[in-house]
Amino acid sequence: MALEMIKGNVAVAETALRVGLVAYFGYPITPQTELLEHLSARMPELGRAFVQAESELGAINMVYGSACTGMRVMTSSSSPGISLMQEGISYIAGTELPAVIVNVVRGGPGLGNIAPSQADYTQMVHGGGHGEYHVIVLAPASVQEAVDLTELAFDLAEKYRMVVCILMDGYIGQMMEPVELPPFAPLRTKAPSWAVGAEHPEGERAVLTSININPATQEIFNVKMMSRWQEVEKEEVRYKGYYLDDAEYVIVGYGTAGRIALSSVRAAREKGIKIGLLRPITVSPFPVEVLDKLVPGKKGILVVEMNNGQMLDDISAIVARRVPVHFYGRMGGMVPYPDEIDTAIDEMVHGDYDVNRDARGVWLAKMRELVGTGA
Secondary structure, eight states: OOOOOHHHOOOHHHHHHHHOOOOOEEEOOTTHHHHHHHHHHHHTTTOEEEOOOSHHHHHHHHHHHTTTTTTTTTEEEEEHHHHHHHHHHHHHHHOOOOOOEEEESOSSSSTSSSBBOTTTTTHHTTTTSSSSSOOOEOSSSHHHEEEEEHHHHHHHHHTTTTTHHHHHHHHHOEEEEEEEOOOOOOOSSOOOSSSSOOOGGGGGOOOOOOOOSSSHHHHHHHHHHHHHHHHHHHHHEEEESSTTTSSEEEEEEHHHHHHHHHHHHHHHHHTTEEEEEEEEEEEEEEHHHHHHHHHHTEEEEEEEESSSHHHHHHHHHHHHTOOOOEEEETTTTTHHHOOOOHHHHHHHHHHHOTOOOOOHHHHHHHHHHHHOOHH
């Protein structure tokens, strides 16, 4: 096994090349620009299409057009750029096209800053664009996992003819770790039967569109899409569990927040606290049944995020006030330190809380004290 020390953004870009990326369209924005820069050199070397568009709007619509050919296409951006892409993402979803989007999340709202964040959870998991569609969202917690999930993203996009997002905060994009890259796979040479350019009997041509003028036709199509999403929910949930077998308390965190929380779980275990970690890898579809089965018998759930509690809302709905839910998050590009999560664990274990507590309200009161009088 040959390991290479590679930055997260570069590892994702190189993996996409190796698993058959044919066309990339994007626009530079920190902290994902290294991904675009790597592909700007490598794609022409390999005789593949690379275009730095005039904007994120142009990039996502180029992805839309290229995806109609059935070939592997991708774009990448960071939070404000992804916001601009939302209409195009909805069009791609409404045309049932496979496409991969990499979102290296930064602090917001607005232009915000270039620091790592998880503030795009709601935007990606619950669909920032108009209409009734879902996106598969994969959340790596290491550079190796980002490599593995990039390969998976293209496979899932093609399997379900769906948009797949690799949602990773700026830390994962910028950090360097040893990884094993996949070998080069042969490029697809024949378009799938549904695609533009495919061979059809009697000279028929594929018509790909997201326009359904007739409401009854649109409803039929939406039912079809929802049925496919139910299949995704059944077959494609992914997560990792740590120390859950005897856990009395459970932390839920994804990406970098989950990675940091794991060190706090191990420290708490050394102090005799029976606590485990559930780290969703697919935040969409979320591991609902896994968490639902964990709740009975637990004394508390702690949600850790690098945002204002966007996943907290989903978890609270699953827990349904069966056990107290606690929350600790940092916003605006700030990252929680292990000792901060250690304190949140101690408060959960040693405090007297009921199931009706306002987890976000309790957390926000502490945040006001932490950041000072300017809040």
